[in-house]
Amino acid sequence: MRTIQFRQAxxxxxxxxMRRDESIYLMGEEVAEYNGAYKASKGMLDEFxxxxxxxxxxxELGFAGIGVGSAMNGxxxxxxxxxxxxxxxxxxxxxxxxxxxxxxxxGQFNIPIVFRGPTASAGxxxxxxxxxxxxxxxxxxxxxxxxPSNPYDAKGLLKSAIRDDDPVIFMxxxxxxxxxxxxxxxxYTLPIGVADIKREGSDVTIVSFGKIIKEAYIAADxxxxxxxxxxxxxxxxxxxxxxxxxxxxxxxxxRLVVLEEAWPFGNxxxxxxxxxxxxxxxxxxAPIIKLxxxxxxxxxxxxxxxxxxxxxxxxxxxxxxxLYK
Amino acid sequence: MxxxxxxxxxxxxxxxxxxxxxxxxxxxxxxxxxxRGFLHLYNGQEAVLAGSLHAIxxxxxxxxxxxxxxxxxxxxGVDPKRxxxxxxxxxxxxxxxxxxxxxxxxxxxxxxxxxxxxGGQIPLGAGLAFADKYQGNDGVTLCYMGDGAVRQGxxxxxxxxxxxxxxxxxxICENNxxxxxxxxxxxxxxxxxxxxxxxxxxxxxxxxxMNPVKVAExxxxxVERARKGDGPTFLEIKTYRYRGHSMSDAQHYRTKExxxxxxxxxxxxxxxxxxxxxxxxxxxxxxxINKRVTDRxxxxxxxxxxxxxxxxxxxxxxxxxxxxxxxxxxxx
Numbered sequence: 001m002r003t004i005q006f007r008q009a010x011x012x013x014x015x016x017x018m019r020r021d022e023s024i025y026l027m028g029e030e031v032a033e034y035n036g037a038y039k040a041s042k043g044m045l046d047e048f049x050x051x052x053x054x055x056x057x058x059x060e061l062g063f064a065g066i067g068v069g070s071a072m073n074g075x076x077x078x079x080x081x082x083x084x085x086x087x088x089x090x091x092x093x094x095x096x097x098x099x100x101x102x103x104x105x106x107g108q109f110n111i112p113i114v115f116r117g118p119t120a121s122a123g124x125x126x127x128x129x130x131x132x133x134x135x136x137x138x139x140x141x142x143x144x145x146x147x148p149s150n151p152y153d154a155k156g157l158l159k160s161a162i163r164d165d166d167p168v169i170f171m172x173x174x175x176x177x178x179x180x181x182x183x184x185x186x187x188y189t190l191p192i193g194v195a196d197i198k199r200e201g202s203d204v205t206i207v208s209f210g211k212i213i214k215e216a217y218i219a220a221d222x223x224x225x226x227x228x229x230x231x232x233x234x235x236x237x238x239x240x241x242x243x244x245x246x247x248x249x250x251x252x253x254x255r256l257v258v259l260e261e262a263w264p265f266g267n268x269x270x271x272x273x274x275x276x277x278x279x280x281x282x283x284x285x286a287p288i289i290k291l292x293x294x295x296x297x298x299x300x301x302x303x304x305x306x307x308x309x310x311x312x313x314x315x316x317x318x319x320x321x322x323l324y325k
Numbered sequence: 326m327x328x329x330x331x332x333x334x335x336x337x338x339x340x341x342x343x344x345x346x347x348x349x350x351x352x353x354x355x356x357x358x359x360x361r362g363f364l365h366l367y368n369g370q371e372a373v374l375a376g377s378l379h380a381i382x383x384x385x386x387x388x389x390x391x392x393x394x395x396x397x398x399x400x401x402g403v404d405p406k407r408x409x410x411x412x413x414x415x416x417x418x419x420x421x422x423x424x425x426x427x428x429x430x431x432x433x434x435x436x437x438x439x440x441x442x443x444g445g446q447i448p449l450g451a452g453l454a455f456a457d458k459y460q461g462n463d464g465v466t467l468c469y470m471g472d473g474a475v476r477q478g479x480x481x482x483x484x485x486x487x488x489x490x491x492x493x494x495x496x497i498c499e500n501n502x503x504x505x506x507x508x509x510x511x512x513x514x515x516x517x518x519x520x521x522x523x524x525x526x527x528x529x530x531x532x533x534x535m536n537p538v539k540v541a542e543x544x545x546x547x548v549e550r551a552r553k554g555d556g557p558t559f560l561e562i563k564t565y566r567y568r569g570h571s572m573s574d575a576q577h578y579r580t581k582e583x584x585x586x587x588x589x590x591x592x593x594x595x596x597x598x599x600x601x602x603x604x605x606x607x608x609x610x611x612x613x614i615n616k617r618v619t620d621r622x623x624x625x626x627x628x629x630x631x632x633x634x635x636x637x638x639x640x641x642x643x644x645x646x647x648x649x650x651x652x653x654x655x656x657x
Contacts (some may be wrong), residue, residue, distance in 0.1 A: 058484065064448070073452070
């Protein structure tokens with residue numbers, strides 16, 4: 001099978017969907033003439049023209065809202081944020097308008113829109129450019145939140161997100177755009193709301209999503225050498241959360257570590273922990289461990305950033321702890 | 326512009342009177358606690374809507390506004406019984422009882438809400454226009470906001486984008502003098518709101534909002550500009566609200582005399598004076614209209630009262646287009 005970069009998977013997903021549906025357009029900062037701040041829309045201006053691949057000024061509130069308004073009137077926008085850190089100046093349009101419109105209009109106006117862009121830390125970018133808002137968006141009814149971790153998933157899930165008739169937050173990573181992976185030539189989609197067992201194992205379940213899942217892979221490789229078998233679940237979708245895949249795994253391994261790059265207070269891992277204690281309390285042989293970032297804004301200095309992020313060593317320690325080793 | 330005929334004056338009189346009596350009924354129902362939440366009434370501002378409706382084609386043009394939004398959908402053709410039922414929280418309401426006072430919508434009648442966050446609807450209005458332009462429709466969007474909303478960043482980002490993309494939209498500030506209890510003079514270093522268009526090179530003007538003819542003329546010119554492909558306009562329509570910002574407003578920020586001054590140029594009285602002066606209707610005919618209005622308002626109340634409350638599942642069924650969305654449970 002051919003191998004492509006994550007950024008190309010994103011561009012292919014958008015381009016394929018735009019070929020099949022004229023009502024889809026892409027809008028955001030630097031998406032057209034610059035080919036995307038991270039080249040995730042490379043070649044799209046040439047193919048679709050300036051009507052459908054639209055450069056915006058730096059005005060997230062304005063263009064996020066125009067996207068939502070256009071979705072009320074027959075279009076299916078893809079709105080790119082250069083990073084989700086910048087979505088905060090437009091978040092009123094996402095939370096109050098995109099997410100609420102259908103319910104508060106009594107079902108009259110659904111909003112088929114995708115807000116996409118990178119999330120979480122991406123090197124030494126410090127406090128304002130290193131934030132993960134998955135749990136913030138996932139807290140809000142009306143939205144769906146999708147966070148792929150490899151090019152294959154990214155392409156299949158983004159195509160589904162664009163076809164979805166509800167608003168979807170689709171989160172990538174600056175540090176994943178260069179990642180390569182096998183992606184078939186032909187058409188495929190992946191379902192939203194379904195987690196994927198990336199590695200089967202028997203001793204412990206590790207749940208993660210997005211780029212930080214790579215730390216789980218590294219840890220699992222190390223632990224395998226010591227005869228510890230890890231099952232790694234990639235959520236792929238944070239809202240709605242696939243309870244069954246998590247619960248079935250925990251019922252098999254009886255131990256759970258959740259790895260999430262986010263501040264620890266009330267995050268996705270917290271939600272999973274609640275669900276597992278509620279629905280699989282009797283299957284747990286150890287308290288669940290949640291691995292997150294430090295409970296501080298992201299620091300700049302390399303030493304501090306390394307300390308701030310959860311890593312494979314943390315995963316190894318946590319797995320051993322839930323195994324009482 | 327369509328001529329302002331005898332029939333138009335009579336329609337204006339009946340519509341505006343109905344809107345005012347409809348709002349008065351809601352105020353009474355609020356005191357009886359049949360309507361809850363916040364309640365923002367349109368009394369005094371009726372000429373803005375009447376004049377605007379005269380200048381548009383409701384089949385293809387669109388309206389979007391903030392939370393003072395009960396009578397605009399009625400003007401666009403929505404059954405007022407359903408608007409009142411919405412405020413009574415009933416399943417027969419325009420949003421099946423999920424929206425309430427601040428969130429009236431009618432896709433069928435090109436009324437796009439009904440928005441509760443000050444200024445939040447401004448980019449949405451531009452987005453409606455964006456979609457019309459994208460799809461090659463020749464509809465125009467009228468995007469209303471209050472004088473408080475023009476101080477939001479959303480207005481400025483939207484003005485810039487609407488001009489950059491030459492969108493078929495008319496931005497209308499209904500300047501009723503007060504953002505809740507804060508007068509326009511206390512919100513900026515100058516009070517000529519229409520001048521905010523100048524920084525974006527957007528055609529802009531101030532308009533007498535107590536006279537529906539003046540409103541219709543200004544809106545017509547703006548709508549035609551947009552329809553021809555010449556882009557947005559910003560109108561500051563100077564109006565006045567007689568009631569408080571919402572029902573809880575004690576109105577300490579203005580005098581009773583000020584309110585009385587404006588009632589001298591009341592839009593309904595102005596229209597009625599012309600009807601009388603030009604002998605467009607006899608006294609008996611006017612009485613007949615008045616009675617019809619009273620009866621229609623009573624019918625709305627009766628319908629709202631007698632309608633059932635919504636089924637509990639409706640708050641789930643309306644959130645997602647996806648039919649089997651797995652909501653988390655919240656009760657044992």
